[in-house]
Amino acid sequence: MDATGATRCLARLCQLTSPELLVSLWPVVLRIARLVHQFTCQTATPRELFDFETKLQRLLCEVGRLIVQWKLNSLESRDPCDLPRYLLHQRDAYHRKRLSPTRNLNCLFGKIRIYRWLYEPSESLGLSCLFPLELQLGIVAGVATPALADRVALLSSDLTQRQLLDVLQSQHQVCWGTETLRKTVAAMAEGLSPFRHQAQVAKLLSLLQQAADAGGPRKIQLVVGRDGIMLPIRGLKKYKEGATATVSVYSRWGKRLGTVYLGQMPEELQISLSDELTRLLTDVLGQWNGAPLRLSYITDAGFHPTEYFESVLCRMLDPQRPGEYLEWEWVVDYYHACQYIGDLAQVIFGPGREAYAWAAKMRRTLKEKPGGVFRVLRSAGQLRAIRGLVGEESDYESAYNYLRRHSPWMNYAERRRLRVPIGSGVTEAACKTVFSQRFKCAGMKWGIESGAPILALRVIALSGIWPEVRDAVFDSRTTEIPQLPINSTTQT
Numbered sequence: 456m457d458a459t460g461a462t463r464c465l466a467r468l469c470q471l472t473s474p475e476l477l478v479s480l481w482p483v484v485l486r487i488a489r490l491v492h493q494f495t496c497q498t499a500t501p502r503e504l505f506d507f508e509t510k511l512q513r514l515l516c517e518v519g520r521l522i523v524q525w526k527l528n529s530l531e532s533r534d535p536c537d538l539p540r541y542l543l544h545q546r547d548a549y550h551r552k553r554l555s556p557t558r559n560l561n562c563l564f565g566k567i568r569i570y571r572w573l574y575e576p577s578e579s580l581g582l583s584c585l586f587p588l589e590l591q592l593g594i595v596a597g598v599a600t601p602a603l604a605d606r607v608a609l610l611s612s613d614l615t616q617r618q619l620l621d622v623l624q625s626q627h628q629v630c631w632g633t634e635t636l637r638k639t640v641a642a643m644a645e646g647l648s649p650f651r652h653q654a655q656v657a658k659l660l661s662l663l664q665q666a667a668d669a670g671g672p673r674k675i676q677l678v679v680g681r682d683g684i685m686l687p688i689r690g691l692k693k694y695k696e697g698a699t700a701t702v703s704v705y706s707r708w709g710k711r712l713g714t715v716y717l718g719q720m721p722e723e724l725q726i727s728l729s730d731e732l733t734r735l736l737t738d739v740l741g742q743w744n745g746a747p748l749r750l751s752y753i754t755d756a757g758f759h760p761t762e763y764f765e766s767v768l769c770r771m772l773d774p775q776r777p778g779e780y781l782e783w784e785w786v787v788d789y790y791h792a793c794q795y796i797g798d799l800a801q802v803i804f805g806p807g808r809e810a811y812a813w814a815a816k817m818r819r820t821l822k823e824k825p826g827g828v829f830r831v832l833r834s835a836g837q838l839r840a841i842r843g844l845v846g847e848e849s850d851y852e853s854a855y856n857y858l859r860r861h862s863p864w865m866n867y868a869e870r871r872r873l874r875v876p877i878g879s880g881v882t883e884a885a886c887k888t889v890f891s892q893r894f895k896c897a898g899m900k901w902g903i904e905s906g907a908p909i910l911a912l913r914v915i916a917l918s919g920i921w922p923e924v925r926d927a928v929f930d931s932r933t934t935e936i937p938q939l940p941i942n943s944t945t946q947t
Contacts, residue, residue, distance in 0.1 A: 476525045480518060487514050516628060520564035523600075527569045531588045535572075542574055542587065549574035549585045559635070562600040565628035593932050596642040598635055603627065605925060607636070608643035612913040615896065637905070644908035647915060650927035652731070654920040655702075655715045656738045662704035662713045667745045671707020673874060674749040677739070678703045679768075680882030681732065681760050684890050686721060689900040695721035697894075697910075698728045698759065699885045702735060709874030714881055715918040718889045718910045720903045725759050733767055740781070741774040750783045753879045755791040756861050787864045788879040792828070793818050798854040799835050802846035813838075821867060822877070828858055828865040888917060 494507040532538060533554065542549045555573040560566070571588035589597070595604035606627075610619050616633055623629040631639075659677075666675040680701045685694035700717040717735070719728035740748075752768055754760035768783040796817045804810035817834065821827040835855060844851055858865070867877045893913055894901060915924050 473525070473529070476522065479521050479525065483514055483517050483521065487511065487518075490514065513628075516564045520562065520567060520628075523562045523564060524567040524569065527567065527588075527592065530591075531571055533570070538572060541577070542585070544585055544587075544590075547580070547582055548577035550577050552584075555586075557597075559598050560594065560600070561598060561603055561627070561629045561631075563602050563606065563627055566630075593929070595646075596635075596638045598631075599639050601929075603629070604639055604643055607639050608647070608912050609916060609921065611636075611640045611909060612916045613893065640912070641908045644911040646928050647924050648911045650924045650931075651911070651915050651918075651920070652735065652738075654915075654923040654927065655735060655918055656742065657923065658713065658715055658918065658920050659702060659704060659735075659739045660742060663739075663743055663745060663748070666704055666706045666712055669706055669708075673707045673709070675707055675746055676705035676709075676749045676751060676875065678705060678751045678753060678876055678881070679732070679736065680753050680879045680885075681728070681763065682754065682879065682882045682886055683725075683757065683759065684886040686890065686894055686906075687900045688721060689902050695903075696725075697721050697890055698725045699882065699889045700728055700732045701882045701885050702732075702739075703881055705874075705876070709876075711876075711881070713919065714885075715920070716885055716889055716914050718914045720901075720906050720910060722903075729763055729767065732763075733771075736771070737774075744775075749873075749875065750781060751786055751875055752783050753786045753788060753876055754882065755788050755879065756857070784875070785864045786867075786870060786875070786877055787861045789822060789865075789867055789877040790879075790883075792821060792858065792861075792865055795854040795857045796821065796831060798850060799831075799858075802844055802851045802854070803835065803838050803842065805845035821865070822871070823868055825868050826866075827868055828862045832859055832862075885917075889913060 490507065490510055494503065497503050535551065538551060540551050542551075552573045552575045554570050556570050557568055560569060569588075571586050574585040574587065576582040576584070586594075593601045595601065599607065607619070607623070610622060614622065616636060620631060620633070620636060623631060663675060663677070678701075680703075681698065682700075683696040683698045686697045688695045698719045701714050702717075703714040704712045706712055715735075717728060717731050719725060719731075722728070752760075752764055754764075764783070764785050768785075769780070771781045771783070773779045773781045793814075797814050800810040800814035800817075804813060813834075817831045820830050820834075824830055832855065835851075839851065870877050889910070893909065894906065915921055
């Protein structure tokens with residue numbers, strides 16, 4: 456494209472859009488034409504192509520920025536006679552004041568400047584001023600358009616602050632400080648979080664229906680897990696335990712179809728996580744009207760997972776059979792049980808090949824033989840009577856009693872035959888994906904309040920429900936737009 460071609464394109468655009476926009480675009484169009492002409496006249500090399508694409512991308516972003524800025528400025532009339540003098544918003548009265556420019560508004564293409572009408576509270580009630588256009592457009596935290604805020608929120612669930620600020624500057628020509636970034640992320644988390652629960656319910660119901668439609672020889676499985684992970688908290692010398700939970704759907708063939716995630720920053724007794732998980736399970740099981748489900752709970756035998764099973768799952772009523780309880784199967788994680796077999800081997804044999812061989816044999820017995828845990832206990836008891844102990848008596852008792860106490864939930868051979876998972880690998884992986892990859896990078900320490908927005912966004916992203924939650928927010932925002940003037944006949 457040369458200058459003549461650019462002029463023809465501009466002439467065609469004149470018939471479709473505003474002359475004001477075309478005047479602002481004209482210098483950029485000429486720069487694009489010159490760039491294309493220069494690349495055409497030069498010998499094509501990797502360096503020349505790289506420079507051409509890089510410069511073209513910047514110019515196209517500038518075109519997008521100018522178009523967005525022009526369009527937003529054309530949405531609200533500059534003539535006060537076209538606007539109501541008074542507005543009602545959330546039962547509070549506001550009166551029109553003046554046309555005010557934005558200071559730090561950014562879109563996907565960079566910084567833009569728009570003029571919008573300012574409405575002040577009619578009474579001194581400590582209310583903030585109102586910008587109806589910003590409410591209508593869904594401007595986030597007063598600094599970002601919905602598209603930019605959505606990208607910032609999604610990237611913040613994976614990237615550190617420094618990485619995200621670099622991405623914004625290099626890809627979107629947005630120069631923010633950490634305070635602006637945190638304000639935007641917190642606003643997005645606050646806006647998205649109320650819609651997460653319903654999206655997760657819909658996701659699980661969709662997965663259950665997918666499993667029902669596929670068919671197979673066994674029951675569809677709804678598998679729940681929860682676990683904790685120690686997090687570095689700012690101002691504290693000791694780590695505090697964060698918590699995560701997973702709800703997965705398995706097909707009739709034992710294949711995992713999908714998982715939704717929950718997470719909670721350190722909290723005493725993990726009450727919030729328990730409440731969220733209970734609400735999620737109750738709504739999913741209450742709305743499911745399809746084939747019967749096999750309900751499994753796979754965790755280690757820690758305090759919080761055990762307490763949740765005994766106090767909540769064992770007492771959860773069946774919504775399809777009034778007055779009866781749901782039949783939850785608790786499976787103690789196989790790999791945690793194997794750790795205690797290893798402890799027994801060390802105490803009985805001491806370090807060495809003999810301990811390793813016995814532990815490997817007992818792990819296979821536990822996993823493959825009916826009543827495998829009792830076979831392990833019997834073998835350990837006989838070896839203790841014959842050989843005595845190399846290690847401490849207390850270590851032997853601790854490992855032995857763990858296996859004996861939780862033996863009712865270690866029938867791994869039967870569960871493998873039914874293709875029921877026997878390991879909490881999904882939940883263990885959730886500890887890494889939800890927390891470790893984002894919250895435990897080198898040198899990181901978190902405040903509980905500052906970490907909560909990041910965790911909320913990360914849970915939504917990992918659950919695969921980001922578009923559904925975002926669309927639900929958009930649908931709800933239409934009710935926030937001020938619509939009714941107090942006196943529509945009084946204008947100026």
